[in-house]
Amino acid sequence: MSTVTGVEGEERHDFTKAESRHIRQRSLRLLGSLLRPVRARLWLTMAIVIVSTGAQVAGPALIAYGIDRGLPALIDGDWMPVGFAGVAYLLTGAAGAFLIAWYIRLSARISQAVLLDLRTRVFLHTQKLSLEFHESYTSGRIISRQTSDLDAIRELLDEGINQLVRGALYMSFTGIALALLDWMSALVLVVALVPLVVLTRWFQTRSQRLFRRSRVASAKLIVHFVETMTGIRAVQAFRTEKRNEREFGDLVEDYRDINAKVIQLFGIYDPGLLLIGNACVAAVLVVGGFRVVDGQLAIGVLLAALLYTKRFFDPMEDMAMFYNGYQSAASALEKISGVLEEEPSVPDPIHPVDLWTARGRVRFEGVEFAYTPDRVVLPRFDLDVPAGQTIALVGSTGAGKSTLAKLIARFYDPSDGVVELDGVDLRRLHPKDLRRAIVMVTQEAYLFSGSVADNIALGKPDASFEEIVAAARAVGAHEFIESLPNGYDTDVNKRGGRVSAGQRQLISFARAFLADPAVLILDEATSSLDIPSERLVQEGLQSLLADRTAIIIAHRLSTVAIADRVLVMEHGRIVEDGSPAELIGGSGRFAKLHAAWRDSLV
Structure with a gap:
């Protein structure tokens, strides 16, 4: 017999730890099998994004060099350090832009290849599943797997991964550059990471549940709509339009309430990020200002430290939006992997017997x-x-x-x-x-x-x-x-x-x-x-x-x-x-x- 009941259970969001672990492992296996054919392009894409991020992060350090070395040399009549800093800044910016454009094209090709593979797998696999599955798994839910769920994964691959990879690398490289430039400013940034990690963890634990509920609510909407339109003759024959209107209205209200709670989470998280980032920049400015007055820190280095600190927090909002897309895509991948894990209750024989001409007994x-x-x-x-x-x-x-x-x-x-x-x-x-x-x-x-x-x-x-x-x-x-x-x-x-x-x-x-x-x-x-x-x-x-x-x-x-x-x-x-x-x-x-x-x- 098929394990249809297991798939239907995934419409719940109150899993046991063992169930959650199994679902995560199943989703990761599916993701790994999708990425395996494009792994060569993945490595090339990673190399490109690393180099392009490094080129972008070099900017503030070049500005510090131009101020602290170039300006004194220019006063003495030597324009070479300032010229070097300006040309290097321009070249690193151009190289970063070119590599980012290349990266976007490569990542788009990878995402389209993965989506084509996944969409084809879902279609072919659901065709092969036995009649028992199709009699138990409503057509609206199957349509939801091929539409809204795949769209959520597409959005993650097209935009979310780009935000995550570039954001994570940019923050890492920025932190390393700041530590190499001025360890005390980097220490201030490390202290600021404590409330940042607490806030982010708070956001993750609450949004994870809400995003899964959002996917379930979205699927219920699609199922109700598809079944109503498919059975429109029965709806009109038995005059159930009003009842359907109430049921659909309840589903819409539920979906709206869940999304409102998600927005409330972002209403706390985004201002919190902004507050922590501004507080960290202010702390670097105050500490660095006293050190400049004491002669312990060059003014160009202080400017570069402020730029690095400010830039460190810039990707956080994009990464928060990535988490939004990630939760939706992860929930969608869980449901799709559940369908793909289904085994036909009427399997093909391992060693089939041929019957070229049947008589019909x-x-x-x-x-x-x-x-x-x-x-x-x-x-x-x-x-x-x-x-x-x-x-x-x-x-x-x-x-x-x-x-x-x-x-x-x-x-x-x-x-x-x-x-x-x-x-x-x-x-x-x-x-x-x-x-x-x-x-x-x-x-x-x-x-x-x-x-x-x-x-x-x-x-x-x-x-x-x-x-x-x-x-x-x-x-x-x-x-x-x-x-x-x-x-x-x-x-x-x-x-x-x-x-x-x-x-x-x-x-x-x-x-x-x-x-x-x-x-x-x-x-x-x-x-x-x-x-x-x-x-x-x-x-x-x-x-x-x-x-x-x-x-x-x-x-x-x-x-x-x-x-x-x-x-x-x-x-x-x-x-x-x-x-x-x-x-x-x-x-x-x-x-x-x-x-x-x-x-x-x-």
Whole structure:
């Protein structure tokens, strides 16, 4: 089984220490795997930023040299020291600007490469995850992983890392230069670091919790919006707009309150930084002034010390903003790494068995299935479906019909027992052979954006146009397709909104016919159709089911008439098994269902 519950737990923000440590380690592993392919460019970028920062930090020392050495020499008629200081200052400034521009270009390329890799990984991995994951993990949350979470990481890589690296190096180099220039001024700066560290630590501990809550609140907003828009028909049909407005308003208020608290934190942190920085500059000025008067310190050195002290605090605000982006990105990376850590509950076989030509015999041997240990859906049972037989599954809602069909399609694996195709355990069958041999058509009949021909070709991507048309003719879809504005090239629009429900179903039948599976599963394929549409689809079914094994799940007993064999299910068990005529002539569950259906037609 999948560990979906573990991922859902990450929407909480009250982790245990062990959970937090596991999440951090998982995120760091993901980050390391993303950076590994670009490590050569990373080292080059680091070298460039070190040299450029060194060039920038050299400025105040050159000014001190120009004042203390250049001005006395200039009075004596020697302009060389002043000229040297001026030219050196200009060259270091130009070199720093050029290297920073180079650094920005390199870091942008690295961030785009990392984002492309991560975005692709999330898409490919979520495609591979089993149906259980997608049924448990809402579409809104998946969209949030691909949008707001990746945007947070993009902002960190594009701007945040730049602020952190340059800021940290600039502060380090500035502190070293100040210590080399005047150790007493550096000592004043060290004393000022104590309240700076206390203030920063206070900010970090509080903002970490708030930023994680902010990410959760943002994700909830996206989920609510996506689910409301996706289910807009139900929203308008049941007039839930007001209730949705209240719920969305509560989510917006929660998100606003969290962001307000974040702003309050910055309202304390930023002025605190400014106060500490100004106090430190004032202390250096007072201490240095007395030393200049006593002749212990040159005035140029004092000026350079003041510039270094002031510049030391300049990156702090940018680094505080980096921490803002870092917390958002770290929280986003935690959630994305959680998705990428998910393992398919239906894994591909390690040593797959090939089945090039499937006949279509399906067999259940001692099969039991439970979604959770305390929720057994299918108690242990056996079933043998000969190749080419059409089976109709009938029963009340929740009887286990769709679960049985999903086991045949291997959307799930049985908790116990074996499901076989032509004597091969589905868990050992090569995935390509499995998907080629078994096809499921659901009542949703999902159509993707694109042409009608593209949607039919989904069953066989390399099919020629002639094969696509032949498949449409075989299921009775050719006539209505030809009547569309552009025939087979007509764009069906989002989710097939340009064609009716019956037409969408016929297109899905043509898709299945083109795939030519040995086993075809129809899961409530006609339940959403009106009577004229159903008759149109029934004609297509005759061609679709010929010469293949078919499993039909149907509430409408009109569909059951074309079956060779009917299985009546109740509470996960097969309670009746026989031909339609045999069961109708009996006194069991199916006979009662058929009589009630016949009476409803009168």
